[in-house]
Amino acid sequence: MAITRTGPNMNVIAAALGVSAATVSNALSGKGRVSPELIERIRAKAAEIGYVPSLAARALRTGRTGVLGLVLPDIANPLFPQIAQAIENAASAAGYGVLIADSRGDVAMQTEAINRLIERGVDGMVVVPRRGTRIADVGCPVAVIDTPSTPGNTVAADHWDGGAQMGRHLAALGHRRVVLIGTSSSSNVQNDRIGGLKAGLGPEAECETLWIEKVEAVGGKGCSLGLAENARAGFTAFAAVSDLSALRALTELQRAGIRVPEMVSVTGFDDLVWSPVVTPALTTMRMDMAMIADLAIAALIRVIEPEGEAEEAAAGKVASETDRVPMQLVVRQSTGAPHSGGALNLHAPTSNKPTAGELKS
């Protein structure tokens, strides 16, 4: 039985022009030594008949599929869109497709997902590992995006420095007593951000770290974080280590009648889609996902595509040292000087507009 292909193959071009398939291949790939006029004629014919190369055949022949895998700890993570978009972009710019795999937050499924990708013959993969996971040797190039403090990492935002920038921003506004809010104390990323925050706030600042998972272990999921009490006790800023937590803090405070930023400041991390949309808009730290993705893909390609050097040596290892991509402070309305506007000043948050100079780094 003849397998029906959707389009014509190389042979019809070759036949139509009275040349060999090898020449067509060489002409189309550009690397062959074919006369310019012939290349032109072949190109034209290919375009004319709507030739589309068979990636499957090429893959079988070359051993490379032109597909990269993206494995994520949990697709439901709100940060996922940014990552996926950046990776998809960088990959397709480099001529690669992206196959997604979801770990659903489970370590066993992460391994399974990685295996599925390997069976599908990906040329390499970028993995955002689940907390605490070490990616074993999988026999194909892997780029890990986590945090520079994770061993085996390839590229990541400099979370610690991001925390430090935010800490300095708050310190400069005059905040000395701040509540640091994270969700999980076992997260490297979150710990790095909190470490940076403390450093940026300086030794004279009084910091209290609140892990939501611990509060909820006692109070139940979705319970009050007791932030209003903190505010009344004199804390003037709430620095969350993710926008999600910042949003929770912001709405909890607002609901308790505490005005942001007039009475207390709130900051987040990651600049999720809705961060500029809430009132007051959230001051946050943004990762340069495009750059992170570019570096990850570049690292992968460096080992996938042989350049004449000894690429075998690096197989499975994609970079020896982690690239740290700086984060960018985005100052919006949710931060101001402590008690700047007063509790009753309802309609004049004008003093908190970000100035051009504040949007730095």
Next chain:
Amino acid sequence: MAITRTGPNMNVIAAALGVSAATVSNALSGKGRVSPELIERIRAKAAEIGYVPSLAARALRTGRTGVLGLVLPDIANPLFPQIAQAIENAASAAGYGVLIADSRGDVAMQTEAINRLIERGVDGMVVVPRRGTRIADVGCPVAVIDTPSTPGNTVAADHWDGGAQMGRHLAALGHRRVVLIGTSSSSNVQNDRIGGLKAGLGPEAECETLWIEKVEAVGGKGCSLGLAENARAGFTAFAAVSDLSALRALTELQRAGIRVPEMVSVTGFDDLVWSPVVTPALTTMRMDMAMIADLAIAALIRVIEPEGEAEEAAAGKVASETDRVPMQLVVRQSTGAPHSGGALNLHAPTSNKPTAGELKS
């Protein structure tokens, strides 16, 4: 030059056992007529040497890649994680991989993305079309997820009915004057939701529809929506057609000192991750993404995998009639009876806890 494969191929199994490659293939695929004992020995040997079939070779031979494409209007869309996760799940349960493609909100890029997927030889694709786009015949099976009122749609949540459910919920609480909030008046999905909302609220309700894009065209991006004025004018509920808009409404109202739900109610759509996390938690409508994904994938597979019937007739068309998947009302703290708690009742929102009976379908 010999192409180095990572693992052993069929021939090494065949050689080790003194049988032919054809028999190995038949044994492993299960469809062949091979003796049970031989099948067992072949299976065992395959496992022993860690045989992994070459999908590229299989694809070349059968003309099917076992990969589906997922094309989205914009990966940055906050709903994307839900969709991607559901599709990835349904697809991998059916033995398919998922290749992602991002349109970045652009019609031209949507076409380009679709073409890239076709070049990669996907067996079919599910597309969430950009507003107003009709997916042309692409020569491969396509399942469209949009809204039942979109021509050519395959499967979708019943957005209109979702709106109606929400409208009835608000009407039952006693709301008669409600502001309907959407972002874009050219969105089929949003218009369906708004239509349902109006129907559910009933003819005696006074509705005012506010399109954010129009307000921003005048006031600038991120400007005030003037919701506090609406509240003071006597509107008691704000029904947004997405959680993102609901969040904007909620925080704008809170910031203006208007208490939710004591003074006004706010509702959203889609049940995004942060919806249960804000204070007060958002009442919203949830789509059954798992079911939508299952139906989309099933429709695709029905035409991809021939079952002996005339499948040619359906090529390119995946379903004749749209499957409507019901939405589910999720009642949380952001809705209550109009002015139930009074403006000054700060710490007793207990009357607004959802009861079991309210969480209906």
Next chain:
DNA sequence: CTGAAAGCGCTTACAG
């Protein structure tokens, strides 16, 4: 500059 030939790893009629 161009072509003939081999082969990537699989599956599928077909013959035995």
Next chain:
DNA sequence: CTGAAAGCGCTTACAG
């Protein structure tokens, strides 16, 4: 129940 053979569409040394 099992095997020999052909072929999916491409690329790559190699020879001319």
